Amino acid sequence: MKVISTESSQILAGRIAGALxxxxxxxxxxxxxxxxxxxxxxxxxxxxxxxxxxxxxNALVQLLLLIEACExxxxxxxxxxxxxxxxxxxxxxxxxxxxxxxxxxxxRGVDDIVTVNIxxxxxxxxxxxxxxxxxxxxxxxxxLQENGQDNPLILGPDEGAAVFSEQVAAVGCWDCDHLKKTxxxxxxxxxxxxxxxxxxRNIVIVDDIISTGGTLATxxxxxxxxxxxxxxxxxVHGVLTGGAYLHLRAAGIREVVCSDTLERGCSGFTAAxxxxxCLRKS
Numbered sequence: 001m002k003v004i005s006t007e008s009s010q011i012l013a014g015r016i017a018g019a020l021x022x023x024x025x026x027x028x029x030x031x032x033x034x035x036x037x038x039x040x041x042x043x044x045x046x047x048x049x050x051x052x053x054x055x056x057x058n059a060l061v062q063l064l065l066l067i068e069a070c071e072x073x074x075x076x077x078x079x080x081x082x083x084x085x086x087x088x089x090x091x092x093x094x095x096x097x098x099x100x101x102x103x104x105x106x107x108r109g110v111d112d113i114v115t116v117n118i119x120x121x122x123x124x125x126x127x128x129x130x131x132x133x134x135x136x137x138x139x140x141x142x143x144l145q146e147n148g149q150d151n152p153l154i155l156g157p158d159e160g161a162a163v164f165s166e167q168v169a170a171v172g173c174w175d176c177d178h179l180k181k182t183x184x185x186x187x188x189x190x191x192x193x194x195x196x197x198x199x200x201r202n203i204v205i206v207d208d209i210i211s212t213g214g215t216l217a218t219x220x221x222x223x224x225x226x227x228x229x230x231x232x233x234x235x236v237h238g239v240l241t242g243g244a245y246l247h248l249r250a251a252g253i254r255e256v257v258c259s260d261t262l263e264r265g266c267s268g269f270t271a272a273x274x275x276x277x278c279l280r281k282s
Contacts, residue, residue: 002045006052006066008059012080012260013051015272020279022049027066037062041069048073049279050110053081053262055239060084060102067109076282077110078275080261081237088120100126114278116261116271117164117208117236134274136236136259137164140206141171143234143257143269152204152232155179155193157215161207168206168234179219191219192226199227209237210258213244217251224252232257236271238264 004025005013017024026042037058048070052063060083067075087098103126106113113131118124124131144152149172156165156178169176177193192198203223205216210233220231231253238258245266248256257268 001047001049003049003051004041004044004066004070005050006059006062008053008055008062008263009051009078009080011263012053012270012272012275015260015270016049016051016078016275016279019272019276020049029062037065039065039069041066044070044073046073047076049076049078051078051080053079054083054102055081055262056083064105067106071109075110076279077106077113078279079106079113080116080271080275082115082118082123085119085123088123088126097126099123103127112282114275116259116275119208132278134278135164135167136269136271136274137167137206138171139259139269139271139274140234140236141168144168144204145172147268149204149232150202151175153177153193153196153198153201155203155205157205157207157219164208165206168204191222197226198223200229203228203231205231205233205253207233207235209239210235210244210248210256211239212242213240213248213256216253217247220248220251220253230254234258234268237261238266240264240266 002023002025003013003017007029028040030038054060084098084102107128112129113127115133118133154165154169154174154176156162162178165176177196179191180194181191232255233253234257236259245256256266259269259271260267261271
């Protein structure tokens with residue numbers, strides 16, 4: 001078994017190869033004069049792990065080309081971060097099911113697929129080959145333990161993240177809760193934990209993805225107003241668009257940490273071990 005990756009997932013692919021004790025395939029990436037993408041893969045094996053997050057259009061096309069280049073091998077696709085996964089329903093007439101379109105395209109030429117904390121698990125049904133989603137809740141919990149968090153309160157940013165926050169908290173037997181938003185009047189809202197008091201506590205807000213960080217920044221300022229001592233934010237996918245990292249730090253969040261599903265400077269823990277464990281079962 002060999003491991004190969006797109007440009008967007010080079011570091012994670014190297015870590016997966018190390019965890020699997022597999023060779024990594026060299027790939028040449030370039031562009032044609034008109035901007036079209038080109039790649040050429042090195043020597044493949046009968047079984048290949050293809051690693052590629054798709055945070056943008058170029059990354060998606062490059063992954064499709066890489067799958068095509070690996071034709072003839074038994075291909076396992078690792079999709080650490082799946083772009084277009086949020087558009088899984090039609091909200092207005094004439095809209096595409098973008099998640100389904102991308103899932104169908106990526107299913108061709110691979111034998112099975114592994115995703116990591118996909119935003120909407122129902123998207124797995126759109127793939128036309130067996131697909132499994134793994135969670136990095138355990139890795140986040142281990143990261144917090146290794147970095148000496150002092151009895152933190154684990155908070156999900158909303159009810160949808162409640163289960164994820166519970167899974168993270170279970171690692172260290174920590175308290176956990178999720179934020180609820182209460183509208184006072186007009187545009188005036190307050191965000192606070194549903195059950196627990198934050199005064200004097202170290203808070204870690206955990207989620208699957210941080211995009212713009214706007215909601216987290218607002219929540220952090222309100223939590224400090226409620227007496228929180230320190231606030232950190234940890235997520236799986238650090239999209240961090242529009243200056244999100246600076247926005248969060250300016251709101252008083254001490255550390256913003258994400259995994260290596262997207263190659264960002266604030267990556268603090270890796271998805272490689274969980275992915276490798278899942279691949280060994282296949």
